Amino acid sequence: MLKGRQLPIMSAHDESAGGALIRFENAQRRYGEVVAVGGVTLDIAAGSFVALVGSSGSGKSTLLKMVNTLVEPTGGRVLFAGDDVTTVPQAQLRRRVGYVFQGIGLFPHYTVAENIAMGPRLAGEKLGEERIAELLELVELESDMASRMPDELSGGQRQRVGVARALANDPEILIMDEPFGALDPITRDALGEKVRELHVKLGLTTVMVTHDMAEALLLADRVLVMSAGEVVADESPRALLGGAGGEVAQSLVAVPREQAERLAHMEDNTP
Amino acid sequence: MSEIFDIMLGLGDKFAAHIVLAASAIGLGILVALPLAIWASRSPTVARITLGFASLVQTIPALALLALFFPILLSLRAVFGEDLPTLGFLPALLALALYALLPILRNAVTAQANLDPQLLEAADGVGMTGWQKLRLVEAPLSAPFIMAGIRTASVWTIGAATLSTTIGQPGLGDPIFAGLQTQNWALVVAGCLASAGLALAADALLGMVERGLANRQKWQWAAGLLGVALGLGAALYAQGGGEDEDTIIIASKQFSENLILSRLIGSQLEEAGYSVAYRDGLGSAVVHSAVASSSVDISVDYTGTIWTNEMKRTDNPGREAMYETIVQWERENTGIGILGRLGFENAYAFAMRADRAAQLGATTLEDIVPIAPQLTFGGDPEFFERPEWKAVRDAYGLRVGETRNFSPTFMYNALKSGEADAISAYTSDGRLAVDRFVILEDPREALPSYDAMVMLSPRIKDDAALIEALTPLVGAIPVELMREANYSVDREDEEKVTPDVAAERLAEKIGL
Numbered sequence: 001m002l003k004g005r006q007l008p009i010m011s012a013h014d015e016s017a018g019g020a021l022i023r024f025e026n027a028q029r030r031y032g033e034v035v036a037v038g039g040v041t042l043d044i045a046a047g048s049f050v051a052l053v054g055s056s057g058s059g060k061s062t063l064l065k066m067v068n069t070l071v072e073p074t075g076g077r078v079l080f081a082g083d084d085v086t087t088v089p090q091a092q093l094r095r096r097v098g099y100v101f102q103g104i105g106l107f108p109h110y111t112v113a114e115n116i117a118m119g120p121r122l123a124g125e126k127l128g129e130e131r132i133a134e135l136l137e138l139v140e141l142e143s144d145m146a147s148r149m150p151d152e153l154s155g156g157q158r159q160r161v162g163v164a165r166a167l168a169n170d171p172e173i174l175i176m177d178e179p180f181g182a183l184d185p186i187t188r189d190a191l192g193e194k195v196r197e198l199h200v201k202l203g204l205t206t207v208m209v210t211h212d213m214a215e216a217l218l219l220a221d222r223v224l225v226m227s228a229g230e231v232v233a234d235e236s237p238r239a240l241l242g243g244a245g246g247e248v249a250q251s252l253v254a255v256p257r258e259q260a261e262r263l264a265h266m267e268d269n270t271p
Numbered sequence: 272m273s274e275i276f277d278i279m280l281g282l283g284d285k286f287a288a289h290i291v292l293a294a295s296a297i298g299l300g301i302l303v304a305l306p307l308a309i310w311a312s313r314s315p316t317v318a319r320i321t322l323g324f325a326s327l328v329q330t331i332p333a334l335a336l337l338a339l340f341f342p343i344l345l346s347l348r349a350v351f352g353e354d355l356p357t358l359g360f361l362p363a364l365l366a367l368a369l370y371a372l373l374p375i376l377r378n379a380v381t382a383q384a385n386l387d388p389q390l391l392e393a394a395d396g397v398g399m400t401g402w403q404k405l406r407l408v409e410a411p412l413s414a415p416f417i418m419a420g421i422r423t424a425s426v427w428t429i430g431a432a433t434l435s436t437t438i439g440q441p442g443l444g445d446p447i448f449a450g451l452q453t454q455n456w457a458l459v460v461a462g463c464l465a466s467a468g469l470a471l472a473a474d475a476l477l478g479m480v481e482r483g484l485a486n487r488q489k490w491q492w493a494a495g496l497l498g499v500a501l502g503l504g505a506a507l508y509a510q511g512g513g514e515d516e517d518t519i520i521i522a523s524k525q526f527s528e529n530l531i532l533s534r535l536i537g538s539q540l541e542e543a544g545y546s547v548a549y550r551d552g553l554g555s556a557v558v559h560s561a562v563a564s565s566s567v568d569i570s571v572d573y574t575g576t577i578w579t580n581e582m583k584r585t586d587n588p589g590r591e592a593m594y595e596t597i598v599q600w601e602r603e604n605t606g607i608g609i610l611g612r613l614g615f616e617n618a619y620a621f622a623m624r625a626d627r628a629a630q631l632g633a634t635t636l637e638d639i640v641p642i643a644p645q646l647t648f649g650g651d652p653e654f655f656e657r658p659e660w661k662a663v664r665d666a667y668g669l670r671v672g673e674t675r676n677f678s679p680t681f682m683y684n685a686l687k688s689g690e691a692d693a694i695s696a697y698t699s700d701g702r703l704a705v706d707r708f709v710i711l712e713d714p715r716e717a718l719p720s721y722d723a724m725v726m727l728s729p730r731i732k733d734d735a736a737l738i739e740a741l742t743p744l745v746g747a748i749p750v751e752l753m754r755e756a757n758y759s760v761d762r763e764d765e766e767k768v769t770p771d772v773a774a775e776r777l778a779e780k781i782g783l
Contacts, residue, residue, distance in 0.1 A: 070395055094398030105393025109411050109487060118407075119397045165397065 021046040028075035036062040038229040051216030052209045054226035060209045068097040098166030101177040106150035113146035119169040135164040156187035176208040214256035225249040278461035289442035290506035293432045300371030308379030325373035333431040337366045358566045363435035371424040378420025382413035415485035422477040429470040436552045448552030522550045522567040527760040532571045534774035543740035563605040565730040575719035579658040590720040608732025610725040611745035618721035622696035622708040635712040647673040649691030666717035701758020747781045
């Protein structure tokens with residue numbers, strides 16, 4: 001079903017023990033005097049689901065956007081499957097990296113189908129109706145959505161189309177910048193589950209930026225906590241819940257935990 | 272009303288010329304503005320410079336901008352050769368295109384600046400190159416706004432194109448200027464209605480395109496474009512059947528006498544079997560070059576005008592010597608042939624109301640010198656810049672209180688009403704006798720003579736049949752008959768006639 005790309009993903013899986021799909025080598029980004037990301041070094045293994053968590057201005061979005069060069073590093077390197085991202089032809093790189101962001105950015109003058117088919121179209125490939133229907137089905141949208149215009153959709157439907165568009169090129173990695181930030185909680189929860197499911201089903205490598213620690217804990221299998229441009233914690237969700245990761249990480253974990261406890265308390269006291 | 276309607280029906284070829292000129296100017300404006308807008312959207316410096324330049328151009332009055340292209344093109348002849356036209360279509364096109372630049376450029380730049388940054392991020396995210404982003408995202412989303420700019424530019428350009436009459440490009444300005452010169456308001460209204468109607472039609476069609484683009488209704492913008500294309504096609508077709516090589520083009524300046532004489536010459540030529548076209552309302556400075564370059568074929572010019580404006584002479588050798596010198600000078604320097612003098616002078620002279628002159632005891636320019644600082648002098652728009660005025664000032668030591676410019680027709684009203692104490696009048700003007708104005712004598716002969724001459728372009732000056740047809744006019748028009756003809760056109764009562772009728776009557780009286 002997923003044509004030709006199945007193999008490299010599988011081989012990426014094989015590499016995951018030793019190699020990394022993404023490698024940050026002392027990656028830095030400065031804006032004048034302001035340091036957005038200050039020397040991050042880490043590997044992201046193929047097939048992993050990584051959440052980048054932190055408060056506003058912690059540098060998590062900047063770090064993420066270095067992967068598809070929407071932000072270029074001012075120091076250090078970012079390697080994608082072993083190649084420096086700044087040396088890979090930009091258009092080619094971005095077709096291998098599915099990108100989903102809070103703004104969604106569906107092109108208002110194209111139908112849903114045309115939006116989804118945009119990536120392949122740029123590569124000179126025409127997506128058939130069947131493939132569009134298949135991609136819509138992946139994100140649980142009816143195939144008759146294909147002919148709608150973006151402004152006829154709800155916010156949740158739009159972001160589903162955004163995810164389908166990011167998957168249309170059979171990307172090796174899906175990077176998501178606060179993908180569910182603007183959605184209502186129910187939609188947000190459902191779409192989060194869906195993305196996790198697609199991650200497993202399609203054998204994707206996924207990096208998601210979020211400020212919501214609960215979302216990160218529930219969806220990811222590795223959580224990176226950023227603060228002031230540095231990665232201050234790199235733990236599994238289980239370890240974080242067990243108290244690892246240090247002060248910043250624990251203060252973020254404390255928020256959903258306390259909420260859950262208070263809710264549980266209220267339930268207990270309900271006659 | 273029916274008179275206006277009749278005039279409008281006769282404007283077909285002007286209408287077509289107007290459409291072709293305006294459409295070409297807008298087209299050129301678009302061709303220049305869009306690439307500039309793209310460049311500007313990628314560089315704030317370019318945006319500042321281009322928008323600044325376009326705004327600066329907009330502050331120049333359209334009439335001046337059109338006129339400025341005459342000397343510019345004239346100096347460019349050094350580069351492009353003598354065949355570069357300095358009058359007519361080319362300067363009108365360039366000036367109007369420059370004028371159309373601002374609204375298109377500004378809207379395009381604003382549209383680009385206001386594009387949703389998230390869309391641009393998404394475009395980058397899916398892997399678009401700069402060119403793909405422009406073609407697939409920026410251009411289609413900016414299109415309705417750019418179209419709105421083109422719409423504004425079109426309405427402006429169609430209006431401003433009426434002014435191209437003054438640089439010899441026919442259009443809907445022709446009836447407006449002709450009507451203003453002869454106070455024929457029906458002509459003015461007809462020209463304005465036609466131009467306004469054209470602007471409204473263009474606005475409606477382009478508005479349809481704009482809405483079609485905004486609502487993504489293909490049929491709507493396609494229908495609008497089709498309408499524009501049909502209008503343009505019809506205009507081009509109509510123009511294609513216009514003047515051919517053999518047509519003799521007769522120029523006239525912006526006053527009644529010149530207009531009447533152009534019609535008199537035209538009817539003589541038509542009787543001799545020539546086809547004739549008129550370029551009315553040309554600026555005085557432009558006419559001579561137009562004849563020299565054969566852009567037009569015949570004009571009536573005046574010895575004093577050529578003497579001071581073209582030959583830059585300030586001396587005054589006397590009437591006969593001046594004429595002989597001019598004939599020789601034109602033959603040697605411009606190739607213009609002078610058929611001969613018509614028999615009357617239209618010299619500059621200073622006129623006053625008879626009662627006011629009597630009250631001040633003024634009969635000559637010398638009498639006026641001591642009281643001049645308290646007086647207001649009126650002149651036509653070019654008079655106070657002319658060497659004649661400087662010559663008079665120097666010869667008499669004249670220092671005047673205030674100078675004011677009036678269009679020739681309004682100048683006499685100003686004198687009558689006392690807004691001006693003295694005006695620069697013309698000796699062949701019919702209103703001099705009718706309104707009992709007096710002419711101040713010029714004992715020091717500071718003002719040169721102004722014999723009316725028929726000027727022939729190098730293209731036709733050796734056409735024997737043409738010369739034969741026009742020779743009966745030489746020396747045939749006494750100043751009294753010219754005054755009478757001028758007055759019959761300039762008067763404002765029910766006996767007012769068109770220049771054509773005045774020319775006909777004049778022809779009868781001189782026995783043609």
